[in-house]
Amino acid sequence: MSEVIVITSGKGGVGKTTTSANLGCGLAVLGKRVALVDADIGLRNLDVVMGLENRIVYDLVDVVEGNCRLKQALIKDKRYDGLFLLPAAQTRDKDAVSPEQMQxxxxxxxxxxxxxxxxxxxxxxxxxxxxxxxxxxxxxxVTTPEVSAVRDADRIIGLLEANGLNNPMLILNRLRIDLVQRGEMMNIEDVTEILAIDILGVVPDDETIVIATNKGEPAVSNLESRAGQAYRNIVQRILGQEVPFMSLEEEPVSFFEKLKELFRH
Amino acid sequence: MDFFSFFKKKNTPASGSVARDRLKLVLVHDRVNCSSQVLEMLKTDIIKVISNYMEIDEEELDIQITQTQSEENNGTVPVLYANIPIKSMRKMQD
Incomplete structure (x- = not known):
């Protein structure tokens, strides 16, 4: 039984590629056979996030146009057995592929x-x-708790349902717990109520993602990373297990820190 | 609400709830694909039609798209809300 999952968002820069890489790696860690497909033709990125940019010979457009066999274009991940990347073409544009060819x-x-x-x-x-x-x-x-990203997510949800992809699930990315606690950022309930779809996971804003991306090693394998833990939880939920949402409580702030905060206002 | 929030400025609502309320409003319009221009045209037409039958208070007229709980499923559906104060009925001739 195999399943094709599309990671989408409408707005750019909310973490689609990071999410794709982390979910792919997370599933592969648990022994699943996973193919990651970069469909962003002309703006290839999944390869660098995965740290596989030096291994590309053929790409998605080559496969579609019959320049190579599918197996030749699939790049085997260097860390996990069963994880493969099909990179996007960098020198072509979106029109090089049709929906029928993608199917x-x-x-x-x-x-x-x-x-x-x-x-x-x-x-x-x-x-x-x-x-x-x-x-x-x-x-x-994928969305972040910002007005622009949530608005685009709403549009995307409408388009997905119009195309027969019913019941899309939400991944709320880059949640700043400190801001939510001060009321200066929409919280999980605000976003899920507005978008009216089920939530698959919440990923806190976390510098380990930046560091992991710099190195080309998805954070899901970093046991210290809170974002990595959030992705591991999402992976479990994809596999049908019920995992409670991780506590998003901030570390208690010291009295001194609070005093400093007070004088900033 | 903690001890320190007592000292902070209270007159402006936190931006998180501002964001939520602005988004809700903008999405209602996005979802029905209805711009404020279209709404203005609709308003003009409604005034025209109703004025054939009754004299209405155009200043106080309020037309907007809002949301209401759907009866079929648990979601919400957009509704056209119009509050049209009547000044008097026109005499109908037939």
Whole structure:
């Protein structure tokens, strides 16, 4: 039984690629066979986040156009068995691929015996988005708790449902717990109430993500990382286990810190 | 509410709830794909039609798109809300 999951958001820069990489690695750690597909043709990025940028020979467009076999284009991850990347083409544009071709590609990946095929969708609602969702069985919508990102997420949810991808699930990324506690950021309930979809996970804003991305090693394998823990929880939920949402309580702030804060106002 | 919040400025609401309320409003319009221009045109037309039958207070007229709980499922659905104060009925001739 294999499943094609598209990671989408509408707005750029909210963490689609980071989420794709972390979920892919997280599933592979647990022994699943995973194909990560970078559908952002022309703006290839999943390869650098995964640290596999030096291994690319063929890409998605080469496969679709028949310049190589699917197996030749799939790059094996250096850390985890069973994890493969199909990189996007860097020198072509979104029109190089059609939704029908993407559907066919997803079918072929299923036949290769992957348990999960994770598609990293480009930002926007144009051709690249339509391509990325064409072969998907389900969709995860990534957003941050900001008005622009949530508004775009709402639009994307509408478009997903119009295209038969019902019940997309939400990943709320880069939540600043300190800001939420001060009331200066929308909280989890605000966002889920507005978007009216089920939440799959909440990833706190975490510098370990920046560090992990710098190194090309997804944070999900870092046991110290809070964001990594959030991704591990999401992976468990994808596999059908019930995992409680991690406590998002901030470390208690010292009296002195509070005094300093007080004088800043 | 902790001890320190007592000293902070209280007159402005925290920006998180401002964001939430602004978003709710903007999404109501986004979802029904109705711009403020369209709403203004609709308002003009409604005044035109109703004025055939009754004299209304155009100043106090209030038309907006809001949300209400759907009866079928648990979600919300957009509704067109219009509050049109009547000054007097026109005499109908037939």
């Amino acid at each position: 066919k590609l997803c079918e072929n990946l299923k036949e290769e015996g992957f348990d999960f095929i994770i598609i990293d969708c480009p930002a926007g609602i144009e051709q690249g988005f339509k391509n990325a969702i064409a072969g998907a069985d389900r969709a995860f919508v």
